[in-house]
Amino acid sequence: MQIGIIARYGTEWNLGDVEPVTLGEGNTPLVPLPHLPGEPEVWVKVEGQNPTGSFKDRGMTVAVTMARAAGKRVVICASTGNTSASAAAYGARAGLTALVVVPEGQIAPGKMLQAQMYGARIVEVEGRFDRALALVREAVATHPEWELVNSINPYRILGQESAAYEVVDALEGAPDWLLLPVGNAGNITAYFRGFRRRGRGLPRLVGVQAEGAAAMVLGRDLEHPQTVASAIQIGKPASRAYAQEAMETSGGRFLAVSDSAILEAQQALARQGIFVEPASAAPYAGYRLLAAQGVFRPSERVVLVVTGNGLKDPATALAHNPIRSVRWDGADLARLEALI
Numbered sequence: 001m002q003i004g005i006i007a008r009y010g011t012e013w014n015l016g017d018v019e020p021v022t023l024g025e026g027n028t029p030l031v032p033l034p035h036l037p038g039e040p041e042v043w044v045k046v047e048g049q050n051p052t053g054s055f056k057d058r059g060m061t062v063a064v065t066m067a068r069a070a071g072k073r074v075v076i077c078a079s080t081g082n083t084s085a086s087a088a089a090y091g092a093r094a095g096l097t098a099l100v101v102v103p104e105g106q107i108a109p110g111k112m113l114q115a116q117m118y119g120a121r122i123v124e125v126e127g128r129f130d131r132a133l134a135l136v137r138e139a140v141a142t143h144p145e146w147e148l149v150n151s152i153n154p155y156r157i158l159g160q161e162s163a164a165y166e167v168v169d170a171l172e173g174a175p176d177w178l179l180l181p182v183g184n185a186g187n188i189t190a191y192f193r194g195f196r197r198r199g200r201g202l203p204r205l206v207g208v209q210a211e212g213a214a215a216m217v218l219g220r221d222l223e224h225p226q227t228v229a230s231a232i233q234i235g236k237p238a239s240r241a242y243a244q245e246a247m248e249t250s251g252g253r254f255l256a257v258s259d260s261a262i263l264e265a266q267q268a269l270a271r272q273g274i275f276v277e278p279a280s281a282a283p284y285a286g287y288r289l290l291a292a293q294g295v296f297r298p299s300e301r302v303v304l305v306v307t308g309n310g311l312k313d314p315a316t317a318l319a320h321n322p323i324r325s326v327r328w329d330g331a332d333l334a335r336l337e338a339l340i
């Protein structure tokens with residue numbers, strides 16, 4: 001049996017006769033939210049169900065496959081967390097050394113733990129993500145046998161196109177709107193290319209950022225991005241130009257939402273059974289903002305891309321949602337019934 005997105009799309013992508021490095025990524029559910037009269041139809045693309053819990057796996061399978069085929073020995077990345085977890089897993093699977101460079105103290109513990117468990121070498125550097133990426137770029141410039149697996153690697157973006165194909169297949173055409181969180185802007189670039197390649201329509205692409213890290217919204221880089229949504233705490237989007245084109249060509253927009261709106265959206269999604277990390281709740285916060293402005297028509301179809309699993313960042317969720325249990329010494333059925 002063949003698993004993963006290279007088995008499905010590798011021929012179309014002309015990857016050649018390569019042995020896929022796969023963990024069974026892709027094919028994630030598109031879950032409908034309850035449809036209320038007078039509101040658009042909304043689906044959630046649950047990317048946290050990929051093997052390491054984020055959409056990064058779609059690109060990583062292709063990038064690591066091609067790195068190994070090219071005889072590389074090391075995969076290296078800078079990361080706000082999920083890229084390092086994914087690079088570590090696929091590196092392990094490929095028998096390559098994974099070297100991950102992360103901003104010190106800025107990574108959700110679950111993601112650090114993943115990189116550690118998958119056997120990566122972990123380097124923490126002072127400063128923000130952008131500083132880590134600069135070091136990684138310098139490293140690959142001097143070590144030809146090391147492969148950079150950040151989203152500036154074109155195979156990452158290519159692999160991530162697969163999510164757009166899946167949306168088109170599931171809805172039998174493109175939706176009217178697609179909202180997703182934007183950090184380095186690689187993923188919005190990938191959806192744009194993916195919808196284009198499918199040729200069944202292009203949704204308005206809405207890139208949602210956190211207010212404290214809204215480099216695309218503001219149209220300039222930020223030295224000190226700050227947000228509770230650590231996965232999108234990025235000041236200098238690496239794919240800025242592509243993302244700008246994607247937004248303009250599709251008739252979409254960039255949008256900033258506050259950290260408190262993100263945390264509320266995270267809780268609201270969880271109450272529908274979908275627990276995502278803070279960055280992944282940004283599209284739902286953005287959807288609520290635009291819906292309140294009357295942007296969507298009732299006949300329209302909207303897809304929210306939720307990019308990473310909620311269990312990756314329990315500390316943030318717990319800080320805002322302390323466990324509210326009741327403690328009993330002598331418990332009895334009547335007290336249990338009284339809770340309902």
Ligand SMILES: *Cc1c(COP(=O)(O)O)cnc(C)c1O
Binds near residue numbers: 181183308
């Ligand atoms: C990487 C990541 C993003 C941002 O994707 P970009 O391609 O950098 O814009 C959003 N959410 C999560 C959970 C991520 O891991």
